[in-house]
Amino acid sequence: MTPELYNFILKTADDCFILGHRNSEWTGFGPFMEEDIAFASMAQDKIGHAWLLYKMLDENPTAAETLAFKRAEKDFKCCHFVEQPIGEYDFSLMRHFLFDHADQLRYEMLMNSSFEPLAHFAKKFKGELKYHTMHADTFILQLGNGNEESKARMQSALNFCLPLALGIFEAYEGEQEIIAQNIFAGEKVLQAKWLEKISPIIKDAGLQMPDMASLQAVNGGRHGFHSDYLQPLLKEMREVVDAFPDAKEW
Amino acid sequence: MQSFDPRVNRIKPIEEKTEMNIGEAWEPYEVFHQKKRGDHHIHVGSVHAPNAAQALLFAKEQYGRRQNCVNMWVVKTADVTQFQYDDADIFETAIDKEYREAYGFKVRDKINAYKKANP
Numbered sequence: 001m002t003p004e005l006y007n008f009i010l011k012t013a014d015d016c017f018i019l020g021h022r023n024s025e026w027t028g029f030g031p032f033m034e035e036d037i038a039f040a041s042m043a044q045d046k047i048g049h050a051w052l053l054y055k056m057l058d059e060n061p062t063a064a065e066t067l068a069f070k071r072a073e074k075d076f077k078c079c080h081f082v083e084q085p086i087g088e089y090d091f092s093l094m095r096h097f098l099f100d101h102a103d104q105l106r107y108e109m110l111m112n113s114s115f116e117p118l119a120h121f122a123k124k125f126k127g128e129l130k131y132h133t134m135h136a137d138t139f140i141l142q143l144g145n146g147n148e149e150s151k152a153r154m155q156s157a158l159n160f161c162l163p164l165a166l167g168i169f170e171a172y173e174g175e176q177e178i179i180a181q182n183i184f185a186g187e188k189v190l191q192a193k194w195l196e197k198i199s200p201i202i203k204d205a206g207l208q209m210p211d212m213a214s215l216q217a218v219n220g221g222r223h224g225f226h227s228d229y230l231q232p233l234l235k236e237m238r239e240v241v242d243a244f245p246d247a248k249e250w
Numbered sequence: 251m252q253s254f255d256p257r258v259n260r261i262k263p264i265e266e267k268t269e270m271n272i273g274e275a276w277e278p279y280e281v282f283h284q285k286k287r288g289d290h291h292i293h294v295g296s297v298h299a300p301n302a303a304q305a306l307l308f309a310k311e312q313y314g315r316r317q318n319c320v321n322m323w324v325v326k327t328a329d330v331t332q333f334q335y336d337d338a339d340i341f342e343t344a345i346d347k348e349y350r351e352a353y354g355f356k357v358r359d360k361i362n363a364y365k366k367a368n369p
Contacts, residue, residue, distance in 0.1 A: 025257050034297055034308035041311055131310070138303050236256055 004174025005115065005183060006057060010067075011077035011172055011222055012106070013053035017068060018230070019082035019099060020046030021237055023092065031089055038135060042096070045128045049121075056117055069241045073231050077172065079221040081164040083230045090150075093143070094157035097136035097201075098165040102194045104129040109190065114182040137201055144205025155207050162210060166191070166217030173223070279305035280330060281313050282323040291323050302326070 023043035030036025054064035081099065086092045107129060110122035143150040169191040179186045195212065202209055220226065241247075253259055276298050282291035294313045299305035305324040314322060333340070 029257065029261065032298070034299070034312060038307060038311040041315070135307050138307055142300065142304065 001057070002174075002177070004177040005181075007077065007172055007174050008178050008184065009053050009057055009118070011079075013050045013057075013067075014076050014078035015082050015099075015168070016046045016053070016103070017050035018076070018078045018233065019095075020044070020050060021233065022082060022084075022086055023096065025086050026089075026092065039092075039096075042128075042132050042135065045132070049125055049128075052121055052124075056121075069238050073226060073234060074224040076226065076230065076234075077222055077224065078226075078230070079164075079167040079170060080218045080227045081161070081167050083221070083227045083233065084164065085229055088153075090143070090153040090157040091160065093136070093139050094154065094161045095165075096132070097140050098161055098198065099168065100129065100132040100136050101198050102165070102168050102190065104133050105193050105197060106184075106190055109185055109193075112182075113184060118183070140201060140205045140207075144202075144207045151206060154205065158202065158207055159210060162212075163215045164218045166215060167219050167221060169194075170217065170219040170222045276300050278327040279309070279324040280327050281305075281309040282325070283309075283313050283317075283319055284321040284323075285318050287320055291321070296327060297324070299324075 020043045023039060023046065026036065027040040027043070028036065030039055050068075051064050054067045057063060057067065060066070081095065084091075084095070107122040107125050110118050111126075113119045113122065140154065144154045145151070169187040171187060175186060178184050199209055235242075277300075278296050278298055279302065280296050281294050283294045284291045297305055297308040297312055299308055302324055306322060309322050309324050313319075
């Protein structure tokens with residue numbers, strides 16, 4: 001596998017893995033039972049996607065575990081958006097909405113990838129991702145058009161999330177080669193599709209899209225520079241693994 | 251007592267209490283599940299939701315994950331018209347009409363005998 005392809009798959013997997021872990025933090029604390037189950041199940045889907053992608057990077061049977069639990073923070077390539085703490089439910093829902101639309105579109109584009117294993121997974125993930133965005137859209141529309149408080153909360157969550165969300169589309173090392181080899185059409189193409197997809201939903205939810213040109217993307221993640229939130233997350237996630245570093249079996 | 255779950259320790263106690271009355275803005279929906287195309291939708295349970303679209307989402311999580319599923323219906327419980335249990339006597343008959351009951355058909359015995367002989 002070429003280094004640029006490795007890098008491309010790794011950052012895609014890291015986003016899913018870290019967001020999956022973050023969203024799983026709601027398990028048992030969701031706003032009500034049915035939603036608790038839904039959100040936990042979608043978090044599990046994300047970790048499943050990451051697991052399959054990690055396994056693609058290395059044929060060693062424990063590769064996914066090694067990449068997930070034994071890697072230094074600087075070797076992660078996730079964006080800052082997914083690292084943010086879950087905050088309140090308005091933030092978590094808005095992140096779920098913005099990220100999952102990008103994720104769904106990314107895999108839609110990957111269905112035509114020249115790298116066959118990615119095209120294969122893209123088709124496999126299709127149903128789950130469709131459900132994730134269906135879930136997100138339903139909530140955004142419901143709360144955006146809800147009462148004064150829910151509208152205000154969703155609007156401020158949107159304003160807070162957008163610069164972070166733009167970090168999803170940060171250029172990474174080897175992107176030009178990835179585009180040239182027809183593996184993926186590129187982050188800028190994805191960003192344009194994403195904006196086109198989310199804008200009408202945000203409008204229908206009665207929310208205002210800020211002037212995108214005035215926003216400064218929160219970048220760095222794709223080059224290993226992370227927010228202060230990633231290291232504590234990794235430490236907490238690895239508590240058991242670190243307690244038994246020589247364990248042979250889990 | 252300190253919890254071992256880091257998530258628990260992150261939760262700050264809520265000072266203000268929100269009053270919510272039973273049924274306020276939320277309604278029960280009955281869930282029907284279809285195993286494969288052409289099959290009947292079968293009632294599998296109920297969910298609470300603020301509207302039908304969300305009821306469908308919740309139904310999918312509660313009832314769509316443990317078995318094959320191609321389609322689901324949700325119906326507001328309030329929209330289901332039903333008899334009263336007090337009127338259950340309307341289903342009784344004055345004289346024996348077993349011949350009308352599906353399990354009264356002679357063929358049922360034959361089927362059962364066949365099933366028993368060919369497990």
